[in-house]
Amino acid sequence: MHVIAERLIDDGVLEREFTLGEIPGVLWTPPSASASAPAPVILLGHPGGLNGMYPRLAGRARQCAANGFAAATIELPGSGDRPRSVDAEQARADLRRAVAAGEPVDGEIVDRLVLPLVEKAVPEWRTTLDALLSLPEIGGPVGYSGGVIAIGVRLALVEPRIAAAGLFAGSFVPRATFDEARQVTIPLHVLLQWDDEGNDRQMALDLFDAFGSEEKTLHANMGGHTGVPRFAGDDAARFFVRHLR
């Protein structure tokens, strides 16, 4: 982990831009984090494109910091300044064409778009976690928060350091993710925007039903993909306070 820039933002939160090999990322730590009191860390998932997502990610990170948590995110494979994948770009174009034509989105397109992304992104997140946890001011437990939901599901399944996940049901779900969901057992908080234009509501409900976790909560709110109400963000923050403190 190579820090390329750092600055203090609101409320004494330290923001560090870093690279991990070729992957750019951002780490936010609360002023309370120290070697003698390492902070739990929440991995902030997103749909790709760190620069465009920065304002929302920084807002979520500030909320984490207010609860004493560090937060970190990395760019997704094929997004931002990272090299594009020809296959993923083709799948994305096919998906956009289907959505624009009002056709049902074929599961095969979703598989082509999302499964390779999961395969590439999950090891990167785990390597990032190794690097984060090697910092003296970062400790466990670890949370995962946000989308892409198939990445969150895979991480919840394979990464034992993740103790709780807040998942955003706002992206397309490969069929294989349902099988993985059945094996997930950590506490889950699932956010669903009821009128999300880019999401299949019934599929989101089916995925929630599939999760094997004893504690799983679904919070559904009105509005589209980016219309998550502030109080829903506060509820998600309290979920992590319950499980990471």
Add this chain to the structure above:
Amino acid sequence: MHVIAERLIDDGVLEREFTLGEIPGVLWTPPSASASAPAPVILLGHPGGLNGMYPRLAGRARQCAANGFAAATIELPGSGDRPRSVDAEQARADLRRAVAAGEPVDGEIVDRLVLPLVEKAVPEWRTTLDALLSLPEIGGPVGYSGGVIAIGVRLALVEPRIAAAGLFAGSFVPRATFDEARQVTIPLHVLLQWDDEGNDRQMALDLFDAFGSEEKTLHANMGGHTGVPRFAGDDAARFFVRHLR
């Protein structure tokens, strides 16, 4: 409203048992409530049988009081010590028989059981509200919290003093209630127990979808009818803090 007993319970909360005509009820007021600072009031819905429900109702009332709210409840028509309705008892027996036999519950049975209850209970709740709001220590705004959901929907529709409702999707829903739900516009917080043995999950989701309210939130949690997690109660309490303060 005739007070027949009063006592202080935890944290200075005043509990008054009362009768309103032949209807028994209970009123809880926080120590902060006074003529110069009247408390908002939350009507506590329940499935009937005040004595058996008392511990849970008193717990909900204490939580209301902790947020500065009064809480009140009345016995349902045909429950507790109130006269039974022959038709309702017959409908209840028919429903129990269908459930025990594993048959789908006919909408006609639900209509026979719930619609007369709504017709009788809603005017009683409104009369109770008149009496409550005539007390100097009780003011507006008013919330409705709990089941029977068809009663909550009707009250949300016809009683303009109710500013927000927290509904428990744990009871059978007459078909007519869906039409009423479409006309409801106040903020709603709907609680759904995902594995509620006495409830049709899809019907609960359809009812949530039907509500006309711009702000409506669904919180689904694992477990059966009486297994609402403590944190879900806390979330519902915060909903009322947002809307009644």
